[in-house]
Amino acid sequence: MELRTLRYFVAVAEELHFGRAAARLHMSQPPLSRAIKQLEADVGAVLLHRSAAGVTLTPAGAALLDGARTLLDQADRVRMRVAAAAGAAAITVGILSDSSDRGAPRLAAAYRRRHPDVEVRIRETDLTDPTCGLRAGLVDVALTRGPFDETGLTVHELRADPVGAVLRADDPLARRDRLELADLADRRWFQFPDGTDPIWQSYWNGGEPREGPVVRAVQECLQAVLWNGTVGMTPLGHAPPEELAVVPLIDMAPSRVVAAWNEGDANPLIRSFVQLATAAYRG
Amino acid sequence: MELRTLRYFVAVAEELHFGRAAARLHMSQPPLSRAIKQLEADVGAVLLHRSAAGVTLTPAGAALLDGARTLLDQADRVRMRVAAAAGAAAITVGILSDSSDRGAPRLAAAYRRRHPDVEVRIRETDLTDPTCGLRAGLVDVALTRGPFDETGLTVHELRADPVGAVLRADDPLARRDRLELADLADRRWFQFPDGTDPIWQSYWNGGEPREGPVVRAVQECLQAVLWNGTVGMTPLGHAPPEELAVVPLIDMAPSRVVAAWNEGDANPLIRSFVQLATAAYRG
DNA sequence: TGGTGTCGATACCGTACGGGTATCGTCGCC
């Protein structure tokens, strides 16, 4: 009898329908059926009558429904009390300005829901520091992109996006459905300011040293494409901005969305962040 | 935050020592450490201070200890209430008189602890029916030995014991450290009464039709060895009775201790029995 | 009466997590 199982049972008992309960629990019906059956074996009583007419609660099931609700409610209260006893907690999250994808909002919602009393400070950083100031202690955890120098950090991959070249829509290459780095060899590129992580710099320049305007943010990179005719780079996934085209680059390693934190930092709020991030980016 | 994890935490918080807590929980220390660390990530707070001086509770840990105790207590009450609502339940367990081994007492204790209000009726049966009257509906579940005709039954293996021949201590073969069936080919054997399961009969006679006195119980089989000089059979494990010797038979398939019930019988008390039996015979 | 749709159960598979053993790092302590 675990709390997870009880949550399953409450869902089924309230819906009186395995399929709908499974949908509510964001899972499929067979494992739910199995879990309920195991619960019945665990408590040693039939909890639900299944018939063609539908699902109904047995007396034992009604008793468990009542008990499970209070138990789950109590568990939530315990969680709150622990959070309160832990004191006013705060966490600073660094977010690379670019990584505005589907995962982040889900993660924010999940984290807020899980730790309603934790003050989350966001520090959005531009492309000049993919670690978002982790090493300097400016943030506790970074939601960012690889690759970068990972020494002293622990990096947890959340997703990997293929990368494309950003070109003006009227560029002859923009009609191609895929490109190789060699196709862009004679173009002007962009570069990051001096002192930017070399691994990061090299990655976005396709492994070669390139010349071109200095950019600090995604928008600057895109503007450089428009105004200077340079080559831009972006992970695939989001719709390309107006007047621009994104063409997949088939010989460039995918860019990894990662969570990173300082090695050895045992702050549980960070661990929780990473756990929730993993879930948010998986679904 | 699952009840199992909370049980772990309560143990550590009470012992203030990971090693002792692990021993109390019948597990080893590393997974316990990991579970506590995950719990900390889950609730987002440090629960324990670990220092060389020892383990101490943080305020958050103290809050959780309090909450976890009530939660676990409440869970037990819920279990009781469900059992009560299920009504006065009973289960009839068939036990082959022979299978008095270490697993059975553990299983009895676990089952009684898990279902204190369930009336367990024991029906001990002799060797004439390894199914303990399952098909006739005399018992709900059988704790017995294979092999036997399994049609219409569901059989769950709990353990497998190698088998030995029982001989008089002064028998020339009794000094051997192992025997083959061929060594006993010219001996008198024993047989079960007419109508006994043929698979069972054949197994204990080493696959051959044998002549000899009819036995109905383990004791009768052993007495036949003493008084009639026949060959006896027994699973290895228990100490041999006085005046008798047991020599392993290397070419006989092990005898399986099993739980069996009527196929399709959905009685949760049976499923629970099998679950607990599996655990009891594993440890 | 046979076709059809609904719904829970079953079968099977891949992965992830919980448990194990071995070993390390750290910190008192003699």
Add this chain to the structure above:
DNA sequence: GGCGACGATACCCGTACGGTATCGACACCA
């Protein structure tokens, strides 16, 4: 400074959970 105690880490393995595909039972309807 070596040793012992103890929690953390690394690594391996088996179970169990969640997934997809399919079945079986049953009501409903033509």
